[in-house]
Amino acid sequence: MEDHEEKNGTLAEAVALREQGRKEEARERLVALAAQHPDDAGIAYQTAWAHDVLGLEAEAVPYYERALAGGGPAGTGLSTEDRRGALLGLGSTYRIRGRHEEAVTLLTGAVEEFPEDGSLRAFLAMALYNTGRHHESTRLLLRLLAATSEDPSVREYRRAIEHYAEDLDAIE
Incomplete structure (x- = not known):
């Protein structure tokens, strides 16, 4: 003890x-x-x-x-908040170290585990960008913006932003 x-x-x-x-x-x-x-x-x-x-x-x-x-059998696990922080930290670190695919894989899982966490989605968007998945990255950021912005002008156009996020190349 x-x-x-x-x-x-x-x-x-x-x-x-x-x-x-x-x-x-x-x-x-x-x-x-x-x-x-x-x-x-x-x-x-x-x-x-x-x-x-x-x-x-x-x-x-x-x-x-x-x-x-x-940890091992004698180890202690992380609290939910610390696990979320460790996933964000490792995903971000993978990204800035040039391990982009590993960052995408890790952060995709983290977003599935913590879907309400906007910071995980933002870091996933950055990693997606680094892998050349620009449309997916922008779509994710636009959805995040539409869902979380308190800016009155963004809120006014929220539905349009969400709609166009689904197909950025659409011409009507």
């Missing part, structure tokens, strides 16, 4: 350091903690995030992958 409390305390301290802007210190603590607890998905996720905020995307990937794998 003591190890569990110590682990949680160290994790909380590292997250607090990141939130205070002491990102490198947080990353160092999390790397050490992840090495001590390789089956803990939550620690892996926080470690990935710590790398990501420092622009160390390549180093973040294995931690995101470990977090989403859920």
Whole structure:
């Protein structure tokens, strides 16, 4: 039990350091903690995030992958919100690392799992664009715009935007 409390305390301290802007210190603590607890998905996720905020995307990937794998039999899974964040983080990281098809595959699954999450759809649209699927990307962004915009002029033309999103090449 003591190890569990110590682990949680160290994790909380590292997250607090990141939130205070002491990102490198947080990353160092999390790397050490992840090495001590390789089956803990939550620690892996926080470690990935710590790398990501420092622009160390390549180093973040294995931690995101470990977090989403859920750890081993002794491991702990992610909360729903952390899973959503890890999917977004890994998908975005795949995209900016040039792993576009992997980003599309991962983010497509994430959108199916979390259909209400507009940020996942936006990042999927970017990945689709990077794979040359421009129509699909634009369609997804137009649907997102129509569904979520509070801009009165967009809301006024919402039905038209949704209609044209289905076939951008239509000529009437």
